[in-house]
Amino acid sequence: MNEQQTDKAFTRVVALAGGVGGAKLAAGLQVVLPAGALTVVVNTADDFRLWGLHISPDIDTVMYTLAGLANRETGWGLAGDTWKSLEMLARYGRDTWFRLGDMDLATHILRTQMLHEGRTLTEATADLASALNIPSRILPMSDQPVETLVETPEGTLDFQDYFVRRRHSDVVTGVVFRGADKAHPTPEVAAAIEQADVILFCPSNPIVSIGPILSVLGMRESLERSTAVRVAVSPIVGGHAVKGPAAHMLHSLGHEVSAVGVAHIYKALLDGMVIDSLDANLAQRIEEIGIAVHITDTIMKDDASRAALAEQTLNFGISLGKKAHA
Amino acid sequence: MNEQQTDKAFTRVVALAGGVGGAKLAAGLQVVLPAGALTVVVNTADDFRLWGLHISPDIDTVMYTLAGLANRETGWGLAGDTWKSLEMLARYGRDTWFRLGDMDLATHILRTQMLHEGRTLTEATADLASALNIPSRILPMSDQPVETLVETPEGTLDFQDYFVRRRHSDVVTGVVFRGADKAHPTPEVAAAIEQADVILFCPSNPIVSIGPILSVLGMRESLERSTAVRVAVSPIVGGHAVKGPAAHMLHSLGHEVSAVGVAHIYKALLDGMVIDSLDANLAQRIEEIGIAVHITDTIMKDDASRAALAEQTLNFGISLGKKAHA
Numbered sequence: 001m002n003e004q005q006t007d008k009a010f011t012r013v014v015a016l017a018g019g020v021g022g023a024k025l026a027a028g029l030q031v032v033l034p035a036g037a038l039t040v041v042v043n044t045a046d047d048f049r050l051w052g053l054h055i056s057p058d059i060d061t062v063m064y065t066l067a068g069l070a071n072r073e074t075g076w077g078l079a080g081d082t083w084k085s086l087e088m089l090a091r092y093g094r095d096t097w098f099r100l101g102d103m104d105l106a107t108h109i110l111r112t113q114m115l116h117e118g119r120t121l122t123e124a125t126a127d128l129a130s131a132l133n134i135p136s137r138i139l140p141m142s143d144q145p146v147e148t149l150v151e152t153p154e155g156t157l158d159f160q161d162y163f164v165r166r167r168h169s170d171v172v173t174g175v176v177f178r179g180a181d182k183a184h185p186t187p188e189v190a191a192a193i194e195q196a197d198v199i200l201f202c203p204s205n206p207i208v209s210i211g212p213i214l215s216v217l218g219m220r221e222s223l224e225r226s227t228a229v230r231v232a233v234s235p236i237v238g239g240h241a242v243k244g245p246a247a248h249m250l251h252s253l254g255h256e257v258s259a260v261g262v263a264h265i266y267k268a269l270l271d272g273m274v275i276d277s278l279d280a281n282l283a284q285r286i287e288e289i290g291i292a293v294h295i296t297d298t299i300m301k302d303d304a305s306r307a308a309l310a311e312q313t314l315n316f317g318i319s320l321g322k323k324a325h326a
Numbered sequence: 327m328n329e330q331q332t333d334k335a336f337t338r339v340v341a342l343a344g345g346v347g348g349a350k351l352a353a354g355l356q357v358v359l360p361a362g363a364l365t366v367v368v369n370t371a372d373d374f375r376l377w378g379l380h381i382s383p384d385i386d387t388v389m390y391t392l393a394g395l396a397n398r399e400t401g402w403g404l405a406g407d408t409w410k411s412l413e414m415l416a417r418y419g420r421d422t423w424f425r426l427g428d429m430d431l432a433t434h435i436l437r438t439q440m441l442h443e444g445r446t447l448t449e450a451t452a453d454l455a456s457a458l459n460i461p462s463r464i465l466p467m468s469d470q471p472v473e474t475l476v477e478t479p480e481g482t483l484d485f486q487d488y489f490v491r492r493r494h495s496d497v498v499t500g501v502v503f504r505g506a507d508k509a510h511p512t513p514e515v516a517a518a519i520e521q522a523d524v525i526l527f528c529p530s531n532p533i534v535s536i537g538p539i540l541s542v543l544g545m546r547e548s549l550e551r552s553t554a555v556r557v558a559v560s561p562i563v564g565g566h567a568v569k570g571p572a573a574h575m576l577h578s579l580g581h582e583v584s585a586v587g588v589a590h591i592y593k594a595l596l597d598g599m600v601i602d603s604l605d606a607n608l609a610q611r612i613e614e615i616g617i618a619v620h621i622t623d624t625i626m627k628d629d630a631s632r633a634a635l636a637e638q639t640l641n642f643g644i645s646l647g648k649k650a651h652a
């Protein structure tokens with residue numbers, strides 16, 4: 001066994017994640033880490049109710065991906081899912097703008113039932129993830145409600161209205177995390193962060209995926225004072241978001257649309273940042289704000305590239321930790 | 327127009343119904359009556375909660391049948407339904423003894439949501455039935471909970487446990503309608519019965535389908551004092567139940583397993599009874615307890631036989647009404 005492998009075997013990793021991009025890196029981490037070493041802390045500010053069901057889009061994307069059940073084409077939803085329930089809901093005259101698959105419905109039904117019975121979202125998530133034999137822990141950022149609202153020239157929109165129904169076509173002039181001033185990280189999240197050796201900011205949208213996680217009471221402070229190595233993977237590559245509206249949102253909110261812009265958003269929370277080979281020219285500007293940089297291919301197009309990016313990111317983090325303690 | 331057609335055009339019909347057998351006669355009645363003339367009062371004592379959803383099996387069977395959407399092979403559920411949600415629920419380790427189809431789930435989800443928002447079961451049913459363009463009214467017997475419990479040598483069982491999970495294989499030694507002493511017919515049911523010209527007891531199980539309807543506070547009295555002609559169609563043909571456990575249940579509860587046994591259960595509530603040609607020999611014994619008899623083919627194997635039985639039953643009822651008023 002070489003030294004890096006030994007290190008990794010004793011490394012407790014916390015990954016902060018939103019939906020698709022975060023789930024992909026988490027899947028790579030799960031492959032390269034021993035079972036139980038990975039905890040994924042997931043954004044819940046996109047959660048909403050539809051037809052009386054509690055839907056947690058980011059938790060589901062992470063859970064389905066880590067269970068190997070995700071739809072590879074879309075990134076969200078379950079492979080092989082069908083739409084019979086939705087067709088019947090449409091027959092009942094309901095607006096079916098949010099595409100819930102039949103298999104997916106089972107998740108929402110069981111979660112809603114467990115919450116209704118008084119279990120927390122953390123407990124409900126653990127129940128479902130355990131039934132799917134996921135070897136990592138998936139933790140909602142909070143068991144208290146936080147709700148992302150998106151301010152646009154058309155008015156303030158609920159997140160799913162902005163993101164799904166209106167296909168993130170509105171210009172975003174502001175973002176509000178309603179409830180964040182009253183929401184605490186769960187004890188499980190607090191403990192995971194305290195015990196972590198490496199904390200990773202997945203390549204999720206820094207504004208509306210990682211942003212809500214950082215907005216929860218005391219979260220930013222506990223990340224700041226953490227002794228773990230903290231590394232982000234840039235979700236912006238070559239001036240574009242790998243997926244979703246991150247680039248447009250960074251622009252309209254006055255940030256530079258690049259890994260540098262993302263580095264400035266996280267700034268004091270980061271020891272290192274992984275950027276794509278395409279963006280090698282940005283390394284120096286990120287290092288100038290006190291963040292170490294690792295350059296590699298960051299596009300996760302298949303299992304191999306997920307695992308490779310996870311491996312690179314972990315080893316980079318571990319190397320930074322050694323320097324810090326040297 | 328002949329006289330009978332004229333009569334039928336002005337006849338307000340209330341059908342008391344359970345599941346499959348009741349739904350079939352109701353479908354026949356809907357075909358032969360003008361739109362809006364039929365009100366089906368449905369047993370809700372089989373209702374139960376599963377995975378947090380409110381399921382009303384008899385209402386759904388009647389609703390799907392009257393919408394032309396029922397699964398013709400089973401009698402219950404929706405034609406062309408699939409089981410992807412159920413497969414996923416099983417994957418989550420849940421016991422999937424109650425077969426909920428994907429399309430069927432849409433019904434339970436919307437009903438549960440409406441009830442949760444404070445609407446009554448009557449309102450929720452009207453919403454769903456209206457979306458399916460059903461030209462008849464479907465009324466739950468009560469908006470208050472009544473729950474059929476089945477006493478067996480193995481102990482007291484919830485109805486769905488007895489009926490579905492244990493496939494009605496237990497000997498029934500008693501039946502309890504929990505909550506019936508506090509449940510009232512809805513105002514809609516009370517008004518429909520008061521305004522009815524003909525009240526039909528569908529060929530449903532007299533103990534656990536029609537029984538709960540009759541158990542609701544004041545229901546029996548309002549049927550007794552009704553000026554409508556009251557006619558039952560026997561669910562027992564040639565000593566056997568057309569479907570389900572009615573024959574075994576009549577036997578174990580000490581009733582004669584025949585149209586005569588059923589006539590004795592309803593007795594004071596009936597003016598007439600329709601029995602199958604197979605049971606022509608029983609006519610005299612039923613007439614001896616003061617109930618007029620009409621003999622015809624009562625097995626509803628297709629749309630034509632449903633409509634024919636509905637037509638025969640209605641005309642028999644109308645003829646009895648004329649005699650009464652002669």
